[in-house]
Amino acid sequence: MHEPDFVTIHLIVVEIFQSGTQRWTDRLSISSSKLIHRFLHCKCYKQNKNQFLSLPASVVVSPSKSQHFNYEKISVSCEQFGPGEWNVWRYTSLEKFMSQCGSGWGFPTLSACEIKTAKTPDSGVYWCESKNGDSSNGINITVTDGPVILQSPVLPVMEGDDVSLHCKTKTPPSNLTAAFYKNGSLIRTEPTGHMTIHHVSRSDEGLYKCHIGSHGESPSSWLFLRDNSAPASLTPSPNSAQLFEYKNLSLSCGHDRISRGWTVKRAVHIDGKLVLQSCPQQSITPDGCLFLTVKVPDSGIYWCESPAWQRSNSVKISVHGGPVILQSPVLPVMEGDDVSLHCKTKTPPSNLTAAFYKDGSLIRTEPTGHMTIHNVSTFDEGLYKCHIGGHEESPSSWLFVRDPRGSSTTHPTMSWLRLLCHLVVFCPYCISTVLMVSLYRHRSTAKTPPVSMVMAQLSEDDEGSDPQYDDV
Structure with missing residues (x-):
């Protein structure tokens, strides 16, 4: 952190069950036999700037590679840090215009997009975006009608990792001798078509391609290292x-x-x-x-x-x-803040009586053209406009409200997980003191198991049964 800002950290637990349902909570529970995956997400934001320091979502492509042959099936999905409406967007390499999955390309599903038979015009940059403008990083996908592709990581890699590159033909065999290039210069030739970059570093970033004699050359793909700095805002x-x-x-x-x-x-x-x-x-x-x-x-x-x-x-x-606009925040506001709306004319005076509307319904009329929403909540989110008599109506604009807990389904009270988080961060002395007292008592009463053992033990009735989950 380069600035003396107060930072809030929220942990969100995501559990995915065999039925396909997802459970979003801030509580940890004992594993269930019906539980497939559990993810722990950490979301950080600056309280004084309403600015997120952690990405709200990541984009995932399946199969996980940057280059694909024509007519392959490609799935792009959004792994978000909280429930909500996320959509896959792209801009293509050829046409350079932006569009959402389902608008002439792809088949949208819940926070994902499926391209059943990808073709060369589907090459471009893909990302995930929420309705209020939160975004994942982008990934570059290349679809080729050529006979050779370079299989390389589609996401930035971690510095120090080993990175594998595979020069692959559309038809077998796929282990032919291949020459690998970086930024147009030959690196080396590998007899099996595989090349590994050991302990990758910044100097390995660049534009890679490969060539298989008598087959041809692959398109080029960028290899990037992960940037661990705070996301841009x-x-x-x-x-x-x-x-x-x-x-x-x-x-x-x-x-x-x-x-x-x-x-x-x-x-x-x-x-x-x-x-x-x-x-x-x-x-x-x-x-x-x-x-x-x-x-x-x-x-x-x-x-x-x-x-x-x-x-x-x-x-x-x-x-x-036009003669009237509604001045409202273009950035999402934080729940609990006071939000000011101003119905303004192009020419003075700018403090005329104005009527304010939300989602087409009149809220109230203000004599000075200003309206304040006190202690704003997610229920105040919507489409706002205003009207000044004798002038005209303003266009409509969305007011987005950000829930600091990450989702409207998070339990409103501080759970033991959050309490533990605060203790770990702010009270190491308190924790060490408790441990010392516990150890002392354990020595005094050797027959009594320590607290941590009591918490970890399951009764015979509990063994082999699925845990009961609290409603979220």
Whole structure:
């Protein structure tokens, strides 16, 4: 941590059962014979900035490789840190426009997308995104109609690991002699088509490909090492979902991101498609991008992205030429905060009486054009707009509310797991004292088993039976 910020850490337990159901909780329980997987996720955020320090989701591709032959089945799924609606998005290498699974490609399922017969135009960058703009990192998938692929890790690898590369043909045999290249230069030739990079380091990052004589060459794929720094966060200024035309919009990716190759990207509507664009060279700033005198065509989705397709959160900003806008936070607000909405006209005065609406229903009328939602909750999340008599109605914008517990299903009281977490972090002296007292008492009464043994023992009635779970 480089800044003296208060950080909150939440542990979320995810349990997956044979029936396919999932249980999200903050409690640990005894294993069940019907339990298939259990995951422990740690979510961190800065309390004073509403900024997440851990990615809310990760993207997983099956089969786990960066290159695929034509007509293979590819599944892209989202492993999120909390329940909610997550969707798979992509932008393709050929067309450079952004789209969601199910909009002309792929078959969406619960937090996943299946491409049953992938083809070359499906090559591109894929990621997971929630309705409020939280995002996973991206992965680059290449689909080729050629006879050779290079099987390499699709996700960044850990420094120090051994990394295997496999040069594979579409038809058997798949263990032919292959030459491996990095950044266009020959590394070496392997007789079985396999090459291992031992104790991988930053110097091994690069663009890899392979060649099998009489068959051909594979496409190229990037090998990246995992970046252990905190995820980037896009911060817009002003923090408003709506802007009038000819105002300035500043977007920051955070300290030192731009110097490390990050850039602000956006997807704007052109001919009914979300077309991918990068921050113009003349608009790049030390920490992001500055758009001067924005116009209606600048409306779109904005985010930060690294050369390795790491992604920040994304925000949807609308630019309007009309006489009225609703100034509301474009970033998700934290549950319990006070949220201000301002119905504003393009020309003075800007404190006229305004009616505020949520999801099409009137909330109330405010004489100064300002409305405050006190102690905001997830029930306040929705689509807001306003109307000033004698002028016009503003466009609608979403207000997103972030639950600090990670999900609305988490138990509202602090569980023993959270209490233990606080004790471990903040009270090591207390824990050591308790252990010393326990040890002393154990020596005094040798016939009495220690507390830890009593907690771990199961009665005969409990053995062989599935545990009872608390409702979440």
